Amino acid sequence: MIHLPGGAFLMGSDRFYPEEAPVRRVQVDGFRIDETPVTNRDFARFVDATGHVTLAEIAPDPKDYPGMDPAMAQAGSLLFQRTGGPVSLDDYSQWWQFSFGTDWRHPNGPDSRIEGLEDHPVVHVAYEDAEAYAKWAGKALPTEAEWEYAARGGLDGADYAWGDALAPDGKMMANYWQGAFPYGNTLEDGYERTSPVRTYPANGHGLYDMIGNVWEWTTDWFAQPRIERKAKGSCCVPANPRGGTKRESLDPASPTVPVPRKVLKGGSHLCAPNYCQRYRPAARHPQAVDSATSHIGFRCIIRDKKGIRS
Numbered sequence: 001m002i003h004l005p006g007g008a009f010l011m012g013s014d015r016f017y018p019e020e021a022p023v024r025r026v027q028v029d030g031f032r033i034d035e036t037p038v039t040n041r042d043f044a045r046f047v048d049a050t051g052h053v054t055l056a057e058i059a060p061d062p063k064d065y066p067g068m069d070p071a072m073a074q075a076g077s078l079l080f081q082r083t084g085g086p087v088s089l090d091d092y093s094q095w096w097q098f099s100f101g102t103d104w105r106h107p108n109g110p111d112s113r114i115e116g117l118e119d120h121p122v123v124h125v126a127y128e129d130a131e132a133y134a135k136w137a138g139k140a141l142p143t144e145a146e147w148e149y150a151a152r153g154g155l156d157g158a159d160y161a162w163g164d165a166l167a168p169d170g171k172m173m174a175n176y177w178q179g180a181f182p183y184g185n186t187l188e189d190g191y192e193r194t195s196p197v198r199t200y201p202a203n204g205h206g207l208y209d210m211i212g213n214v215w216e217w218t219t220d221w222f223a224q225p226r227i228e229r230k231a232k233g234s235c236c237v238p239a240n241p242r243g244g245t246k247r248e249s250l251d252p253a254s255p256t257v258p259v260p261r262k263v264l265k266g267g268s269h270l271c272a273p274n275y276c277q278r279y280r281p282a283a284r285h286p287q288a289v290d291s292a293t294s295h296i297g298f299r300c301i302i303r304d305k306k307g308i309r310s
Contacts, residue, residue: 001302002206006030008237009149010157012225013282019224020282023157027237028149030304033142036197036208037121037216037297038133040114043104046133055126056103056292066256076100077124078293079109080193080270083183089275095182096293104129107294108193119196121214121297127262127289130217130298139300144220144284145241146301147265151210151281153203161203161211161281166273174200174212176279177272193269193294212271212279214297215264215287221249222261222286249286261286268295 008027013020046052056077062068079099087094101110104124107117114120125133134141142150153161160166162173172178172189179186189195198208223244243249249261264287267279278285287296 001032002035003032004030004150004205006304007149009152011145011148011241011282013159013280015159016277016280016283019284022225024225025237026145026241027239028143028146029240031142031146032302032304033146033150033207034139034299034301035202035206037214037299038130039119039197040104040107040122041118043122043125043133044114044118046136050132050136052129052132052136054104054124054129054292055290056124064257072098074100075103077102078291080182080294082185085183086180087182089181102294103292117194119198120194121197121209123194123214123294123297124292125217125296125298126292127217127287129292133298134300137300139302141217141219141298142301143240144218144243144263144265147210147216147218148281150205150207151203151266153205153207153210155204159280162201166279172200174209174267174279175269176212176267177270177275179272181270181272181275191269195269210266211281212267213269214266214295215268215285216266217287217296217298218243218263218265220244220263221246222263222284223248251286251288259288259290261288263287264296270295 006029010023011026012023014023057075059073059075062070062073076099078096079102083095104122106112107123151161158164175189175191175195177185178188202208203210220243246260250258264285267283271279
């Protein structure tokens with residue numbers, strides 16, 4: 001883990017998507033953060049020690065999902081599949097499919113394995129799976145503000161974790177989609193799906209894969225950012241801001257299945273210049289807590305205790 005002393009920074013962005021605005025100055029306390037996302041190797045140790053069964057390995061109960069086709073009541077997870085050519089980018093069902101038998105042990109379909117992928121980020125983990133791992137490890141999941149502070153690497157206000165150019169001098173700085181999504185990945189970064197952690201340069205804090213590769217869970221409920229009131233001892237800067245409420249996080253487009261959503265950060269290997277330009281520290285995305293996919297992972301933190309120094 002890497003220790004970050006905490007401090008004030010500019011959170012959010014006014015230059016990309018509306019849910020990232022407004023830019024506001026906030027402050028976070030010190031914490032330690034995993035140098036990389038949790039890997040398949042790490043998660044396997046957790047499962048071996050605890051017997052944990054992930055949500056993707058449990059068949060959903062039709063009672064919890066009114067109107068669900070009973071044939072869908074099988075264990076599985078959402079798996080990305082390239083399309084054969086250009087499609088409407090308004091219909092994600094054309095590249096996402098619910099794949100029976102797909103889970104963290106079978107990340108690319110029921111016949112795939114994690115052998116050879118031990119140092120790749122674990123995927124197909126729902127929010128409760130990430131929380132269970134964090135508790136077992138004696139850690140916690142970060143808030144959105146803590147995560148963004150870490151991702152920026154000390155570059156306050158920069159578009160990317162390494163500056164304002166996506167690929168400086170043509171150098172790939174993260175695992176994201178090159179070419180036309182969701183069919184034309186040119187693989188300039190060398191990877192179709194996830195990549196081993198530490199493949200790309202660390203940011204200014206010495207942290208790897210804060211951008212791209214996999215989205216990462218945070219503890220905050222998803223809501224439009226708001227300007228926090230100043231807190232005592234925060235030097236007039238809001239301290240340790242949190243997201244919205246559980247109720248605010250409910251998706252208005254799914255009133256019959258009111259599943260709350262958490263904030264994901266960092267983008268993934270599926271973020272592309274023509275779709276989802278969220279390979280940035282300020283970027284954020286809502287994700288239902290009962291959902292697992294082939295491009296979501298996580299990392300953990302340990303918050304400083306009063307009087308402890310690194």
